[in-house]
Amino acid sequence: MPNDHIVTSYDKELENLRSSIARMGGLAETQIAGAVDALFKRSAERAQQVVEADKALDDLEIAIEKDAISILARRQPMATDLREIVSALKMSSILERIGDYSKNIAKRVTAINETDNFRIVRTVGDMAHLVQKMLKDVLDAYIDQDAVKAMDVWERDAPVDELYNSLFRELLTYMMEDARSITPCTHLLFAAKNVERMGDHVTNLAEIVFYLVNGEILEDTRPKGDRTSFTVLRPSED
Amino acid sequence: MTEAQVEMKTRMDNEANNVKFSTRGVHVFYGDKEALKGVDLDINNNEVTALIGPSGCGKSTYLRCLNRMNDTVDSARVTGSILLDGADVYDRKVDVVQLRARVGMVFQKPNPFPKSIYDNIVYGPRIHGLASTKTEFDEIVETSLKKAGLWNEVKDRLDSGGTSLSGGQQQRLCIARAIAVSPEVILMDEPCSALDPIATARVEELIDELRENYAIVIVTHSMQQAARVSQRTAFFHIGEIVEHGNTEQIFTNPREERTRDYITGRFG
Numbered sequence: 474m475p476n477d478h479i480v481t482s483y484d485k486e487l488e489n490l491r492s493s494i495a496r497m498g499g500l501a502e503t504q505i506a507g508a509v510d511a512l513f514k515r516s517a518e519r520a521q522q523v524v525e526a527d528k529a530l531d532d533l534e535i536a537i538e539k540d541a542i543s544i545l546a547r548r549q550p551m552a553t554d555l556r557e558i559v560s561a562l563k564m565s566s567i568l569e570r571i572g573d574y575s576k577n578i579a580k581r582v583t584a585i586n587e588t589d590n591f592r593i594v595r596t597v598g599d600m601a602h603l604v605q606k607m608l609k610d611v612l613d614a615y616i617d618q619d620a621v622k623a624m625d626v627w628e629r630d631a632p633v634d635e636l637y638n639s640l641f642r643e644l645l646t647y648m649m650e651d652a653r654s655i656t657p658c659t660h661l662l663f664a665a666k667n668v669e670r671m672g673d674h675v676t677n678l679a680e681i682v683f684y685l686v687n688g689e690i691l692e693d694t695r696p697k698g699d700r701t702s703f704t705v706l707r708p709s710e711d
Numbered sequence: 712m713t714e715a716q717v718e719m720k721t722r723m724d725n726e727a728n729n730v731k732f733s734t735r736g737v738h739v740f741y742g743d744k745e746a747l748k749g750v751d752l753d754i755n756n757n758e759v760t761a762l763i764g765p766s767g768c769g770k771s772t773y774l775r776c777l778n779r780m781n782d783t784v785d786s787a788r789v790t791g792s793i794l795l796d797g798a799d800v801y802d803r804k805v806d807v808v809q810l811r812a813r814v815g816m817v818f819q820k821p822n823p824f825p826k827s828i829y830d831n832i833v834y835g836p837r838i839h840g841l842a843s844t845k846t847e848f849d850e851i852v853e854t855s856l857k858k859a860g861l862w863n864e865v866k867d868r869l870d871s872g873g874t875s876l877s878g879g880q881q882q883r884l885c886i887a888r889a890i891a892v893s894p895e896v897i898l899m900d901e902p903c904s905a906l907d908p909i910a911t912a913r914v915e916e917l918i919d920e921l922r923e924n925y926a927i928v929i930v931t932h933s934m935q936q937a938a939r940v941s942q943r944t945a946f947f948h949i950g951e952i953v954e955h956g957n958t959e960q961i962f963t964n965p966r967e968e969r970t971r972d973y974i975t976g977r978f979g
Binding site: 476477478479480483549550551552553554555556687688689 | 934935938962963964965970971972974975976977978
């Protein structure tokens, strides 16, 4: 923001809101990394840490909501300020949701440890790393008020969807081959779906940053890359 | 939309809404001081146009050009074109009294005449010869007060003094008085600044209803009021229009930095 408000406390409140969002974003990133770490290390203990750390995200979301409502009530914000506050409200609830997905992946670690097919666990982890990087970049875009950067992140969800599509088919194949793999593979499938959803949420964050900077709602609908809703694999007859 | 598309759309909107006042290159001088430095603005029928800006920005000066209230200031000189339905308001043949009947005005402080409620309303119609019989005058009083949302509160005491009413009622009486001469445009110069929130809400609701039949121009210092009551907003600064357009756009996504700074409270 080039100019300060006449009322300095207003600037301080907006600054607090921005830094709370940045803090939440950082935590959400850490949670994704933690869930992947627990998957890779096959560590139930590490997973438990991730589950417990989710509370901090929930608390921050509530704090941001309270602050935003208070600013709306007291300042009647306009223009960029109004967009800033509406964006913070929406972003905090999305970041909280992203945190929930990480927590859910962490909860599945013990069940996923049943599989000895580590390659496919790695694929889910790689997918999550992609999303984590997207999240980091969209938060940078938010802090720098950079709509171009946000749009770049928006475009990057397609490879995540592609990974998910191929993983979906692969997991179905394993499950058809070996009934004992059904439990860990189903949990992996949910974990992969969680990552795919996180990717979608990151694109929503990118849209919010675009709105925040440009004041226009992005109405182009992103092509949906997740085709698994229509995927059917039939067991070979032998 | 591209800039060309926006311009095209604005032009088409203007034609569809039919422009009531078309003003171009309006300059106002008070002696040597240039208070308005070439203002271009259209006022549309059935719309509320809000003029906002810091004190001394020229918004009231502009408003007062529309019904030649600036004529009453000796040192004031107005140039540029101000067309009401295509006819020059500053043409020498224009009868200023007639003009002010077509373009009514409501001021910041309620200023009812020190006469009865009834006489406040019939004063205008009487001097303009809009009615002759008692029945006709009664009818004008009733419809004007009804349109101003005041009828039910005063119908049993039309003979009491206009100044005996509360501030909010007095302001609605002034609006009723402006309506009584069947104007086409109503100019309001901070009509709610002396009113409490309830009276303000009543007047704002009234403005919204009046929009059905009139073109309304309102000068206000309350950004929230401009956002609530108007369809179009023009932001004045140091005698110029910095930006004007759709009210929603001005208050959510102003294009000019000066507009943003003003409406968000960043003006240094």
